[in-house]
Amino acid sequence: MHPSSTIDRPAEPLAPSTRSWSRAFADIRTGLANRQLWAHLGWQDIKQRYRRSVLGPLWITIGMGVTALGTGLLYGFLFHANTATFLPYVTVGFIVWNFLSGCLLEGLQTFISNEGLIKHLPAPLSVYVLRTIWRQTLLLAHNLIVYVIVTLIFIGQLVEPYSLAADGGGTLQPGIGWSILLAIPGFLLIAVNGGWVATLLGIISTRYRDIPQVINAIIQLLFYGTPIVWTLDTLGKANRELGQLVLDWNPLYHLLQVMRGPLLGQEVTPLSWIVTIGMAVVGWALALLFMKNYRARISYWV
Structure with a gap:
């Protein structure tokens, strides 16, 4: 037999599978390391939106006010x-x-709106997710100016225990104090949840383009089911029990409350923290699973 028989040749190294956990985690790590890239892209999004405007990004603050x-x-x-x-x-x-819904609704379009960059720029897919979250964070920073102004105007009523009801009845809130610092971990939890939402739903929406329309309709419904312009005290005693049940099963309420509560000096229940952390853990597990299985297909779907 010829000495160069294929039996005697060393085996060719196998190419690493595109569906591997190592590649999914590497994408996240590399994306976080490319901070200058996604930070620059996110800031450029804000500048482009208000290009040739006299007040520029201040319109964000004015609109919210x-x-x-x-x-x-x-x-x-x-x-x-x-x-x-x-x-x-x-x-x-x-x-x-606005921060919550922005992370969700723009997260649905994360990969679709970055079609050109995905096809021509050899960057981790997580860069586009971080771009979306960073852009929403910049918008949040502008809107917080309104919070500071309103809080300073009514600071006398907010630092003492207060009620939202005009007659002083209803639930008594502790008032703004050192607990306001809990808004920082609250914001981080919202951002972390926004990351997996943009990753998971971004992949699904890239494959099935009807998903964003469905989510948009659901978000409109959840807005009315989330206490933003109403409170349990405004429902009356007869409907308060039903209202509390709706809040307990509304995940967006818990995400909202872990940041809003500390900023207003309200008590945040342990349930809100548990639900928010639990969503982050389960959500990122699903997002990484989808990254493992479908990361290589996104460039073909966009």
């Missing part, structure tokens, strides 16, 4: 609420909700 003021005064009048406490409540609710 007008929305919060108008809605807070209107619903405060309808619900006979205490304006000094209800207006900050609505303001912070809208600010955190």
